[in-house]
Amino acid sequence: MSQFMADIRVSLADALHAALIAAGLDLPGDFQVGLERPARREHGDWSSNAALAIAKGAGRNPRELAGELSAWLEENQPEHVAEVSVAGPGFINFRLAPSWLHSVAKEAVAAGVEGYGRQNIGQGRTVIVEFVSANPTGPVHAGHGRGAAYGDAVARLLERCGYNVQREFYINDRGTQMDLYAASLAAIREGQPVPEDGYNGQYIVDWAAGMPSDADPRRWGRQRALANQREVLGSMAVAFDTWSSEQALVDSGAIDDALAALDAAGATYESEGAMWLRSSDHSDDKDRVLIKSDGEYTYLLPDIAYHRDKLERAGSQGLLINVWGADHHGYVARIKAAMAALGCDPTSLEVAVTQLVRLERDGEEVRLSKRTGDLIELREVIDEVGADAARFTYLLQSMDTTPTFDLAKAAAQVMENPVFYVQMAHARVCSIAARARADGVVRLSVDQVDLGVLVHERELEILRQLATLDEVITAAAEERAPHRVTAWLREFAAAVHSFYHDCYVVGSGIPPELTQARLVLIDAARVGLAVGLSTLGVSAPEAM
RNA sequence: GCCCCUGUAGCUCAGUCCGGACAGAGCAGAUGACUUCUAAUCAUCAGGUCGCAGGUUCGAAUCCUGCCGGGGGCGCCA
Numbered sequence: 274m275s276q277f278m279a280d281i282r283v284s285l286a287d288a289l290h291a292a293l294i295a296a297g298l299d300l301p302g303d304f305q306v307g308l309e310r311p312a313r314r315e316h317g318d319w320s321s322n323a324a325l326a327i328a329k330g331a332g333r334n335p336r337e338l339a340g341e342l343s344a345w346l347e348e349n350q351p352e353h354v355a356e357v358s359v360a361g362p363g364f365i366n367f368r369l370a371p372s373w374l375h376s377v378a379k380e381a382v383a384a385g386v387e388g389y390g391r392q393n394i395g396q397g398r399t400v401i402v403e404f405v406s407a408n409p410t411g412p413v414h415a416g417h418g419r420g421a422a423y424g425d426a427v428a429r430l431l432e433r434c435g436y437n438v439q440r441e442f443y444i445n446d447r448g449t450q451m452d453l454y455a456a457s458l459a460a461i462r463e464g465q466p467v468p469e470d471g472y473n474g475q476y477i478v479d480w481a482a483g484m485p486s487d488a489d490p491r492r493w494g495r496q497r498a499l500a501n502q503r504e505v506l507g508s509m510a511v512a513f514d515t516w517s518s519e520q521a522l523v524d525s526g527a528i529d530d531a532l533a534a535l536d537a538a539g540a541t542y543e544s545e546g547a548m549w550l551r552s553s554d555h556s557d558d559k560d561r562v563l564i565k566s567d568g569e570y571t572y573l574l575p576d577i578a579y580h581r582d583k584l585e586r587a588g589s590q591g592l593l594i595n596v597w598g599a600d601h602h603g604y605v606a607r608i609k610a611a612m613a614a615l616g617c618d619p620t621s622l623e624v625a626v627t628q629l630v631r632l633e634r635d636g637e638e639v640r641l642s643k644r645t646g647d648l649i650e651l652r653e654v655i656d657e658v659g660a661d662a663a664r665f666t667y668l669l670q671s672m673d674t675t676p677t678f679d680l681a682k683a684a685a686q687v688m689e690n691p692v693f694y695v696q697m698a699h700a701r702v703c704s705i706a707a708r709a710r711a712d713g714v715v716r717l718s719v720d721q722v723d724l725g726v727l728v729h730e731r732e733l734e735i736l737r738q739l740a741t742l743d744e745v746i747t748a749a750a751e752e753r754a755p756h757r758v759t760a761w762l763r764e765f766a767a768a769v770h771s772f773y774h775d776c777y778v779v780g781s782g783i784p785p786e787l788t789q790a791r792l793v794l795i796d797a798a799r800v801g802l803a804v805g806l807s808t809l810g811v812s813a814p815e816a817m
Numbered sequence: 818g819c820c821c822c823u824g825u826a827g828c829u830c831a832g833u834c835c836g837g838a839c840a841g842a843g844c845a846g847a848u849g850a851c852u853u854c855u856a857a858u859c860a861u862c863a864g865g866u867c868g869c870a871g872g873u874u875c876g877a878a879u880c881c882u883g884c885c886g887g888g889g890g891c892g893c894c895a
Contacts, residue, residue: 309837311838312832312837312838312840312841313838313839316838320837320838322837325837325875325876328875335875360838361837361838362837362838362875362876363838363875364837364838408895410895445895448894448895449894449895450894450895451895453894470894545893546893547893548893549892549893558819558820558891559891559892560892561892561893562892562893563893564893565893566893567893569893571893571894571895572894572895573893573895576895598889599821599822599888599889599890600889600890600895601890601895602820602821602822602889602890603820603821603889603890603891604890604895605821606820626821626822628821628822628823628888628889629888629889631888669829669830670829670830670831671830671831672822673822673823674822674823674830675822675823675887675888675889676829676830677829691843693857694843694857694858697855697857697858700855701854701855701858702854704854704855705854706854707854708854709854712854752834756830756831757831759831760830760831760832760842763831763842763843764842767842767843767859770858770859771858771859771860773854773855773858773859774850774856774858774859774860775859775860777853777854778854779853779854780853780854781853782853783853795854816855817855817857
């Protein structure tokens with residue numbers, strides 16, 4: 274939260290508090306004055322339910338109490354407050370003067386795209402965000418795209434909130450799937466049928482065709498898959514700081530260390546020839562196998578070693594955020610149980626589960642399985658709709674929803690995609706500034722411009738919404754919910770388009786002082802749009 | 818059988834964690850608006866028993882209980 278926003282809130286809360294004291298009320302020690310933005314603007318800029326909350330305990334009529342508080346506040350108005358009123362069952366509503374909104378514009382312009390909406394609630398805390406982590410057995414597909422867009426947006430939001438963020442990709446380059454993948458590549462190269470449960474997609478045929486005859490299928494295949502993943506993710510501007518290899522954990526002995534630590538904690542036992550984790554001692558509903566009866570590790574044991582490693586790298590105050598698809602939700606309890614068995618702070622690991630994307634082609638469901646041979650690669654999605662539209666579309670909705678993504682429609686509806694609406698708003702304000710320059714308008718510095726002439730409802734609406742951006746970013750970061758920014762951008766862009774339509778900035782009949790003020794306004798709007806888009810990883814074009 | 822997500826306007830969804838004021842957008846539909854910065858736009862209208870039934874509360878889309886529908890996952894694949 275910016276200093277400025279904190280001030281307006283604090284000053285309103287302080288004033289309310291003072292009013293409650295003046296009314297002779299006994300306030301509970303932990304009493305917090307509730308302040309919120311009303312859903313309807315007729316109810317003012319800020320609203321408090323303090324009278325409602327306190328009336329019952331005080332044996333007072335809420336509406337009456339609110340009237341008393343409101344009268345006191347009218348007599349002792351905090352800065353920027355234009356009007357205090359009572360409404361509904363006893364809400365106290367504050368209407369702020371335009372002077373407050375004009376300060377918002379100045380703040381946005383002064384802070385710029387780099388600084389506006391930037392906060393320090395993270396205080397440099399290290400967060401390792403692990404996402405995508407697709408198996409190195411094939412290309413990233415359309416479903417991974419959602420995790421990629423989401424994980425990167427969460428990382429960007431946390432960065433803007435003052436966290437030290439590391440983006441991480443975990444490579445499952447060991448185990449049953451890797452064996453089958455290597456065997457499939459080898460079989461195709463030799464002209465043999467792929468093994469049972471092997472990989473059958475067209476991509477594996479294509480890849481095998483490019484594999485040198487003396488290449489080790491496992492090593493070569495791993496590099497082939499990773500090269501694809503890195504390139505495709507890079508084409509949507511997702512880049513990782515760390516690529517962690519499961520095999521490397523085996524080689525370094527980290528897995529044996531983890532097992533020893535679990536043993537020492539009394540969290541393991543042998544049964545049916547296998548090694549088990551006592552995960553049911555913690556948050557899991559049953560125990561889990563760590564080492565199979567054939568002596569091989571399951572996925573779980575290396576993963577435990579991996580999380581130990583990550584926790585160590587993140588430091589004692591660090592936080593791990595894993596972005597997992599819904600098909601992995603059953604693993605949340607067991608990995609947390611394992612961490613608990615090792616004595617780790619349970620709040621240091623957070624798993625964000627994203628629901629799967631439902632893919633359709635011409636109305637018919639397409640499975641995401643890599644083995645059907647009919648996979649939809651992320652590359653195809655990006656090629657069809659573009660990186661910006663792909664990211665924005667993936668972030669359009671809450672990760673708790675299961676969106677239907679029809680590829681045929683996605684290609685056909687590109688022009689209807691909301692991303693263009695938002696980007697267009699940005700391009701428009703840029704084009705106004707460019708026009709002003711072309712027309713020879715000499716810009717004054719912000720301090721020299723009288724923003725008091727900004728009184729049009731379209732102008733004020735832009736600033737009202739802009740003033741909420743840092744709250745939106747805070748909420749989006751804390752709730753790991755980038756779609757809040759997407760929603761805000763769509764509304765903010767609508768306000769900008771409305772202004773554009775009704776208010777001219779340059780041209781005949783526009784007083785020079787109004788041109789100057791509106792140029793400041795569109796600078797502020799541009800900052801808001803660019804900040805919002807950048808937290809989603811979507812570009813803010815100056816022309817379209 | 819158990820676990821996770823979900824059910825809000827014709828369609829796609831915000832809002833639910835942290836209860837408030839007549840439930841908000843977009844698309845589709847109807848009707849209007851370009852001699853000045855991009856009509857990829859804007860304005861107006863129309864459209865909803867917030868899955869159902871109880872409960873808690875001054876107040877429930879939001880919290881609790883039960884039921885119904887949709888998606889996903891369920892000991893040694895990842």
